[in-house]
Amino acid sequence: MSDIEIPESHPRYQSLLTRHRIEAGVEKGITSQQGLIAQGRGEAFDYLLGEETIPSADDAARVAAAHLLLADHPVISVNGNVAALCPEEIVELADAVDADIEVNLFNRTEARMQAIVDHLREHGADEVKGLTADGRIPNIDHKRAKIDADGIGSADVVVVPLEDGDRAEALGAMGKTEIVVDLNPMSRSARAATVPIVDNIMRAVPNITAHANALKDASREELEAIVAEFDAEDALEAAERAIRSSDDT
Numbered sequence: 001m002s003d004i005e006i007p008e009s010h011p012r013y014q015s016l017l018t019r020h021r022i023e024a025g026v027e028k029g030i031t032s033q034q035g036l037i038a039q040g041r042g043e044a045f046d047y048l049l050g051e052e053t054i055p056s057a058d059d060a061a062r063v064a065a066a067h068l069l070l071a072d073h074p075v076i077s078v079n080g081n082v083a084a085l086c087p088e089e090i091v092e093l094a095d096a097v098d099a100d101i102e103v104n105l106f107n108r109t110e111a112r113m114q115a116i117v118d119h120l121r122e123h124g125a126d127e128v129k130g131l132t133a134d135g136r137i138p139n140i141d142h143k144r145a146k147i148d149a150d151g152i153g154s155a156d157v158v159v160v161p162l163e164d165g166d167r168a169e170a171l172g173a174m175g176k177t178e179i180v181v182d183l184n185p186m187s188r189s190a191r192a193a194t195v196p197i198v199d200n201i202m203r204a205v206p207n208i209t210a211h212a213n214a215l216k217d218a219s220r221e222e223l224e225a226i227v228a229e230f231d232a233e234d235a236l237e238a239a240e241r242a243i244r245s246s247d248d249t
């Protein structure tokens with residue numbers, strides 16, 4: 001995907017790059033038009049967070065890495081925004097923790113499913129799940145409930161970036177360990193998560209990968225200790241505090 005010709009020194013470089021990628025995603029049939037609105041919501045929170053990874057989000061990313069390394073069957077769920085923003089980084093994370101990648105859309109169309117699968121393959125993915133759709137998330141309406149039985153359906157740990165609140169709650173009710181990346185610490189998705197990472201997906205995914213690489217020789221006991229020490233409520237409160245104090249910084 002070509003990126004904008006704008007100097008990296010531009011104070012809003014990352015934000016402009018992100019917008020450009022989302023626009024290109026819509027043009028390529030990957031991202032839904034609602035994805036543009038979702039991006040706008042996310043940007044507002046990112047602005048208030050100082051457009052940087054706050055310490056509590058970095059801790060949460062490390063805990064997410066520990067969960068993924070401990071998992072029997074981790075799956076990374078990809079929607080139209082995630083595919084447009086960080087396809088290579090998703091493939092790198094999947095490789096680092098030996099996870100499956102599954103395309104899972106809120107506004108599901110077969111054309112967009114296929115376009116995203118192709119796009120992820122162009123960025124290095126071998127197998128991409130989601131097209132079989134022989135499983136269901138209970139208590140969610142038909143199209144939005146579709147999952148692969150041997151993908152998200154049988155996962156013990158799922159990474160669900162920019163997820164819709166209903167589905168995040170329903171996946172939690174299925175007993176899955178849910179790692180949510182969402183810039184809004186008050187969203188239902190972030191609140192439903194086992195591990196909420198309040199950070200931009202563009203920063204959070206490579207950060208989880210970096211932590212996974214750093215922890216790859218850690219023992220099960222060490223990983224379990226990292227997981228046990230985490231408090232999701234504290235992480236959300238730290239993010240809310242960072243947002244409220246943003247005009248002091």
Ligand code: PTJ
Nearest residue numbers: 034035038041042079080105106107162182183184200201
């Ligand atoms: O591709 P689809 O059909 O699966 O649709 C995907 C979207 C994102 C359009 C759909 O799931 C949706 O409408 O989501 P919401 O309900 O708007 O929620 C998106 C959440 O992601 C919001 O809480 C935003 O703050 C957050 N968000 C947006 N951009 C980013 C983000 N979080 C992290 N990084 C971002 N870049």
